[in-house]
Amino acid sequence: MDSKPSDHTDPLEHLAGLIERVTFHSPETGFGVMRVKVRGQRDLVTVVGTAPGVTAGEWVDARGRWIVDSNYGQQFKAQILRTTPPNTPEGVEKYLSSGLIKGVGPKFAGRLVKAFGVGVFDVIQKSPDRLREVDGIGPTRQARIIKAWEEQKAVREIMIFLHSHGVGTSRAFRIYKTYGESTIEKVQENPYRLAQDIWGIGFKTADQIAEKLGIDKQSDIRARAGVEYVLQTLTEEGHCAFSRDGLVKKAVKILEIPEPIIETALNGEIGEERLVQREQPDGQRLVYLASLDASERGLARNLVQLLTKPHPCPGIDVPKAIEWAEKRLGITLATAQKKALELVTKSKVMVITGGPGVGKTTLVNAIVKVFHAKKLKVVLCAPTGRAAKRMAETASMTAKTIHRLLEFDPITARFKHDAENPLDGDVFVVDETSMIDLVLAHQLVRAIPSQAALILVGDVDQLPSVEPGSVLRDIIESGVVPVCRLTEVFRQAAQSAIIMNSYRVNHGDMPIWPESGAPETSDFYCGGRSKSAARGGVGGGGVKVQRPW
Numbered sequence: 001m002d003s004k005p006s007d008h009t010d011p012l013e014h015l016a017g018l019i020e021r022v023t024f025h026s027p028e029t030g031f032g033v034m035r036v037k038v039r040g041q042r043d044l045v046t047v048v049g050t051a052p053g054v055t056a057g058e059w060v061d062a063r064g065r066w067i068v069d070s071n072y073g074q075q076f077k078a079q080i081l082r083t084t085p086p087n088t089p090e091g092v093e094k095y096l097s098s099g100l101i102k103g104v105g106p107k108f109a110g111r112l113v114k115a116f117g118v119g120v121f122d123v124i125q126k127s128p129d130r131l132r133e134v135d136g137i138g139p140t141r142q143a144r145i146i147k148a149w150e151e152q153k154a155v156r157e158i159m160i161f162l163h164s165h166g167v168g169t170s171r172a173f174r175i176y177k178t179y180g181e182s183t184i185e186k187v188q189e190n191p192y193r194l195a196q197d198i199w200g201i202g203f204k205t206a207d208q209i210a211e212k213l214g215i216d217k218q219s220d221i222r223a224r225a226g227v228e229y230v231l232q233t234l235t236e237e238g239h240c241a242f243s244r245d246g247l248v249k250k251a252v253k254i255l256e257i258p259e260p261i262i263e264t265a266l267n268g269e270i271g272e273e274r275l276v277q278r279e280q281p282d283g284q285r286l287v288y289l290a291s292l293d294a295s296e297r298g299l300a301r302n303l304v305q306l307l308t309k310p311h312p313c314p315g316i317d318v319p320k321a322i323e324w325a326e327k328r329l330g331i332t333l334a335t336a337q338k339k340a341l342e343l344v345t346k347s348k349v350m351v352i353t354g355g356p357g358v359g360k361t362t363l364v365n366a367i368v369k370v371f372h373a374k375k376l377k378v379v380l381c382a383p384t385g386r387a388a389k390r391m392a393e394t395a396s397m398t399a400k401t402i403h404r405l406l407e408f409d410p411i412t413a414r415f416k417h418d419a420e421n422p423l424d425g426d427v428f429v430v431d432e433t434s435m436i437d438l439v440l441a442h443q444l445v446r447a448i449p450s451q452a453a454l455i456l457v458g459d460v461d462q463l464p465s466v467e468p469g470s471v472l473r474d475i476i477e478s479g480v481v482p483v484c485r486l487t488e489v490f491r492q493a494a495q496s497a498i499i500m501n502s503y504r505v506n507h508g509d510m511p512i513w514p515e516s517g518a519p520e521t522s523d524f525y526c527g528g529r530s531k532s533a534a535r536g537g538v539g540g541g542g543v544k545v546q547r548p549w
Helices: 089-096 106-126 128-133 139-164 169-189 193-197 203-212 220-235 244-255 259-271 290-308 318-329 335-344 360-373 385-395 402-406 438-446 471-478 497-506
Strands: 013-025 031-037 045-050 059-069 073-084 241-243 275-279 285-289 349-353 378-382 399-401 427-430 453-458 483-485
Touching: 013 045, 013 073, 045 059, 045 169, 073 139, 073 169, 089 106, 106 128, 106 139, 128 139, 139 169, 169 193, 193 203, 193 220, 203 220, 220 244, 220 259, 220 275, 220 285, 241 244, 244 259, 244 285, 259 275, 275 290, 285 290, 290 349, 290 438, 290 453, 290 471, 318 335, 318 360, 335 349, 335 360, 335 483, 349 360, 349 471, 360 378, 360 385, 360 427, 360 453, 378 385, 378 402, 385 399, 399 402, 402 438, 453 471
Parallel strands: 045 073, 349 453, 349 483, 378 399, 378 427, 427 453
Antiparallel strands: 013 031, 013 059, 031 045, 059 073, 241 285, 275 285
């Protein structure tokens, strides 16, 4: 065994030794910290890794790399970790007295080892009646010992099976936690269910396991899992659904399975409602992942339900409210902004959209002031931390990311707030809505209480969300939700060449480029590097734009 730390580019190193004590082990995650006695090492070695269970006295066989933890010093971080029962009297006694077997402490562990030596495990497995030969072990304690041994044996066999089929320790533990004692049976029956049931395991990993198990590449179970995998990859490109004909063609090419088998598999997935097929007015058949179909329909349903409830704002004299807000903010609102402010006091759900520099932020600040004056609880949120921070600074109040607002739990991968446990607030203002994907939008809207109002703010011409869906554009185009379009570019924003050129591009016109050799007074430039960029920044908020020719 090489005990020297290694570089991460080196192959995995091997470490083996006796577990002297278990410092920490989590039954939920399998993560454990062990102190291990390794031959050739004077001091105990700290080994960290994942396993269903680790017990003092066991022999550990690990493959991984040496690391230096900033808090705990040098450790061996195992990527593959296997444990086996001890084969020395000392190890056996430590193993039995570790608390693994209820009712067997140091006293009985010593008696068992004295009576049977290192062969005690053979006695438990093959001749359990002999345990009664030990003073103090009656029927009850004997049954406990046999049960604990069988459970450990089952877990060990499951881990060996998964390791032999190329599954790493962390994934193997997640599989075992999901399927328990039925793991081997279920994986052999259909390894592709791993991609459906186990977080972090995808189709490709399941496909590798299936190949080792000898499953035919053109089998129905592979075709069905493969069709879902292909559709999933398409959603990663932004699609909420895909045409049935296009999906079949892509699946045939990617999976290398004949079209008739793919068609049968697709019908099977639709029949079991893992995929959903919906026919459009033009006759085209679209196929959805069931989760995206549910999110799309759920979002639409929740928006309509919000619209039908009374507005939380009490009676208000809008002209006076506008005049009051203008004085408080020291500004004069444009006509479109005033109309929008009037609309938000009447409509439970509305959209405020417009390009850069049209006063969306100013309008939101005025809305917040008015609703606060009416003693309404206003909640601000945005999809990213940067957007939430900017929103908080301009509105002078707390703003959160949507995930933080809904209280995302990384362990369960769920939000604390939902339809059964709604958020607390009267008016919810969501900024940068164009960046919100379909699933997140659904999770947010379903958590908004029915009596609250929802204001969606964003530039529909910005880049869409990374995940599937074009939520803001679709809501606007539905015609169901009132929309306020701000179009007037204010004086300060009009001085920005970036903003003015963005409007030119949106209208199909070429941007106005700065003249060659002119001093760098514009925030819009192309080619080369500006003086500010050479200093490591992009001065004045400018962006580097390459000519399209």
